[in-house]
Amino acid sequence: TRDLPIVEITGQAWTGIQALTSGTTVATDCNLSNCFSLSLAHNATLSNPTNLKAGATYVWIVTQTAGSNTLAFGSVFKWPGGTAPTIASGAGQVSIITGVSNGTNVYAAAQTNLS
Secondary structure (H helix, E strand, C coil): CCCCCCCCCCCCCCCCEEECCCCCCCCCEEECCEEECCCCCCCEECCCCCCCCCCCCEEEEEEEECCCCEEEEEECEEEEHCCCCCCCCCCEEEEEEEEEEEECCCEEEEEEEEE
């Protein structure tokens, strides 16, 4: 075994929310934050994130701009039952994607239709 560094925090710890750019492919660089926002204005694919770290938790806050846009997910996103969620489709509705990484994959769950 090896000694791992331990960081003890009293109070809150957070990273800023990093805005992602809507397009047919949406890129996430996990070196920029652990929390990302996406104003979804296109049918898009959230591509495989770069710079994943084992043990890290990541959050994507997806807001429909006009509604009815779809979001697919890269192959490293792993979902309960193997089925990716259908995100909220109404204008202004929010879906939250939360995942924990093993450094290769993101084991994710979704909360949808938040408004």
